[in-house]
Amino acid sequence: MAEPSPVFADLPRVAEESVAADALDARLRGADTPFIVRGVAADWPLVAAGRQNPGAARDYLLGFARERDFDIAIGRPGAERVFYDDAMGMDFRSERWPLARAFDLLAETEQRADPPLVYLASVDMQGYFRGLDVANRLPLGKRQTRDGIWIGGRTRVAAHNDIANNVAVAAVGRRRFTLFPPDQFANLYLGPLENSPGGRPISMVDFETPDFEGFPLFSRALDTASLAELGPGDALFVPQMWYHHVEALDRFNVLVNYWWNDEPRYLGHPEDALFHAILAIRDLPEEARAHWRSVFNHYVFDADGRTTDHVAPEGRGILAPLDVARAETIRMYLLRRLSR
Known part of the structure; x- marks a missing residue:
């Protein structure tokens, strides 16, 4: 796995647990800290296709895709960071394409030394794929989950949190998460609340080359941070409100995640x-x-x-x-x- 920035290389690793897929539901009850389960999705057909090559994984996904346009972010050549431009707009353009066209672009550019950012973020699995969730299933009991799929080349998504609990499965390619407890929000220097690349306030710190003079409290956040590195078939539990910086490390990557809340649905946001x-x-x-x-x-x-x-x-x-x-x-x- 590609080495993290020297600033993060010595962070403690997230705990790993031996949990069978059919026991994951019980382990998640009451869980409030992150943990990794290795190989919990190793038998997924999507994981098997990705182990062959990126083209096989794309062909597999296309076999389930509904006939509708997908939202796709396209950035500059050589860009990997999903972030703002100098005017605090988005540093990428948004398009709506059929999935096959997006995959053609990924196949065309993934061999380049400076491929553009190509990223399909938080795609609703049931809404955009027919039966993919059934063929690649993680047993989570009676939880009413919102299932998302994230597809693209090498990307870096700035640290952010989610209001929901999250189980994230690396299906194709490798993923690296840098995690911070919820109380670190001030030390992460969050950007605008209503204007962000993915709908959640993000850290303005560049984790590849952090500026400790411009963001001096970030060193306090690092004192609480931990690192999780996932290979295909591995899963990570991210409790609600935990901040996570996410790197997709290979030329083609697919992440599947499951969000849910334990609070009653009638409560407000x-x-x-x-x-x-x-x-x-x-x-x-x-x-x-x-x-x-x-x-x-x-x-x-x-x-x-x-x-x-x-x-x-x-x-x-x-x-x-x-x-x-x-x-x-x-x-x-x-x-x-x-x-x-």
């Missing part, structure tokens, strides 16, 4: 609350912000019996524990307020 708080609170005078900080602590972060014990149970409304009906009451209230 925490980042919606963050965006609303920026809109409504962040730019208030300091005295007003201090007041609202106390209010949030009382009703949200430190909520306990003192918040509601003085109100009769039948009159607590949304202050009572949330259920589907109370969540819908909040949702409809917010829609009315935000549409004014």
